[in-house]
Amino acid sequence: MIAQHTETPGSANDVHLGCAASKLRNVGALLAVIGIGVAAFVTLGAENGVRHFMHAYLLAFSYALSITLGALFFVLLHHLVRAGWSTTVRRIAELLTAAFPVLFILFLPILGSVMAGKPVLFPWADVQLMHDDHLLHKKIAYLNANFFAVRAAIYFGLWTLLAVYFRKKSIAQDAAPSAELSLSMQRVSAPGMIAFALTTTFAAFDFIMSLTPTWFSTIFGIYFFAGCLVSFFATAILLMVSLQASGRLTAYVTIERFHDLGKFLFAFTFFWGYIAFSQFMLIWYANIPEETEWFLHRLNHGWAYASLALLFGHFIIPFVGLMSRHAKRNRKVLTFWAGYMLLMHWLDLYWLVMPAYDAETPVFGAAELGSTIGFVGVLIACFAHAGRNVSLVAANDPMLSESLSLQNQ
């Protein structure tokens, strides 16, 4: 019953990156080196430069990590719910998840700052402070360098394992169509999802929430997760559009799939708004000092503008913009919104990370821009490298025909 879909009639059956892969990988690597290099160059000499560089670096790192985590979630969810529609899109996500081991290596400078006891990013890395501050002292069992390192190793270990498992199995299915492979991926997806939920939550606590170690919010893991999904769907749309612009995948990914991706982009934009509102409103309403501290920084001085920009830019405007069927079924309009949401997601992370560096003035310059471009380059290079010899579509997945033919109402 398994149909062969490797040859699609017509000319639009190019499903390989081909020689573009190495070119793309080199461009990505070059962007990474130049971007992060520029960021380091403009900051490291200056006063307070290490702190500035590390915050910009963490911001860009979180940006790349969130997109990659979103891709991993998409793959897990696809198998968990035995989805059909997303089959033609899934390989793109699988290739994006190839970035985890590289991201782990790039995480080492952050880890290093903590291990060295330097509070350049996380105030709790200062052992003396942890002993002197009454409130922080209570958290020492969790907020300490060794445990942080162990946790980070567990997160990246599990993410890499899951990513490699699903990519390998899926690629194996290209060569030998087999329902066994589908079944085993579906079976692993359920425990995989639980591992994903816990690691992502605690990674959000560790990497971002603990920048303000006195502050806490139980919803924070879900808030970060919502951003991961927004950025992944936007990335998937942009990748698909660019691949199609180069003549690839045009027979596989129809406007129906763009429509579906657009719906999810819309849904998670809304979900993000819901979670962000819940977090803000509850803290504002109860008005407990140890919680409001975090929002006070973000609602005063220059950061008030960033907060307003998020409210309108990340929620209200795209909510209206993406609502109509037309916006999701017109490639150009959808491409605009996908790019726009990627920018907004960046702003969201900027708003999460950078007030820890300067609580009064939002700083933006070569450091932030350079490191972000650098990490986008990392994602491009990893994607291209993982995709150098494989099909860009899960060509023998038994559900492929459903994905090719399913139409929206």
Place this chain on the structure above:
Amino acid sequence: MNTVALNSHASALLEATERPHLVQGEQTFSAVTETVCGIAERPTAPPGFWWLFGFTACLTGLLFTLIGYLIVTGVGVWGNRSPVFWAWDIVNFVFWVGIGHAGTLISAILFLLRQKWRTSINRFAEAMTIFAVICAALFPGVHVGRIWLAYWLFPLPNQMSMWPNFRSPLLWDVFAVGTYASVSLLFWYMGMIPDLATFRDRAKTHTKKFVYGIFALGWRGSNRQWHRYERAYLLLAAISTPLVLSVHSVVSFDFAVSQVPGWHTTIFPPYFVAGAIFGGFAMVILLVVPARAYFGFKHLVTTRHLENMNKVILATGCMVGYAYAVEFFVAWYGGNGYERFAFMNRALGPYAWAYWIMISCNVISPQLFWSRRARTSPIMMWIVGLFVTIGMWFERFVIVVTSLSRDYLPGSWGYFEPTLVDFGMFAGSCGLFLTLFLLFCRFLPMIAMAEVKAIMPQAHAHGDH
């Protein structure tokens, strides 16, 4: 044994890659109509029906008697006293509002996600939503004490220029639950119109023809009517989708906006929503498993439907477990002594029994559904459904009562004890829920015939596209 294992593996393989038909057996369109209409058209109810109905009607009578007693005497007939001024009334309210969520999720979100298996159970679950909201609304309604002033819940212009507090989540509740009830009712009713028309066309007596005719709104099944119907259905699904999130989020605000340790935590909105869907699906299982055997539509609501629902129960059960764990962790991580105490007090204090009932029922019992055998056995799933329903009631009890009973001042601590009226009113609300549900089973199309027919293979003779 080996062949069985092999066969189950083969069927698992088939399921991994194929979409089997949802309706089982050699079904024709007219057979579906016969099955569903047959239940309501029987001249006499099936044996035992009126006994069951009599029992639930007695409980309903008890409910209204106790409401009368409460109105005449005052809310002091409940066990609510200092420091626990909110107790079973709000617990029951949140419990019943939560039950309704499965209906909205099935009718709205599963529709948008193209989950065709929803068609056999959506009517059922939507009916359950409406009845659950009715039960829910009773409790805050009578808790106001002077029930003749209950209309003050609404912001009505009046000569005293007195308004409800717009900053109070209790007022938001009035709007959230009100919107929810009206949209759910509309969705349920609109979806039923084609089926009501079928009832009308088949009715043997003039009275039935007349009554079903009124509610069928002159449906003729023309092309244009179907076109409009489908558009309206899609729009209503889109409108209902945020309601799945909003209603229980607003309910959670009742607690989370406060500064009470154990109530004020930011994860409450999504956590309450997950819990509501969890409890709602458990209630669907509790009702549909006996109903499909009793009324004979096992070929329409198949084991696959039940298994899918059980998977949703497992998934949302894990989400609820996640929320419990994160709450506990952050209570410690936050470093606030009162918050830490509130959580230790839940797990080890005088209400530890309630806490561990909650954990066993909500987090541990659904883990059985990792096993396919448990997911597909009607008895097992019914038992787990019962556990989950009990557990979700206790979840609200734990949240409401443990936090209030021991707040900042040890001098004002207390231990809540319910009165017989508390027990009677909760039992009575279950009676009201079941009474309405039995009436629905007897007189209305329990399965969305038109929608089920649309997913049968005959409806797609030229392929599924």
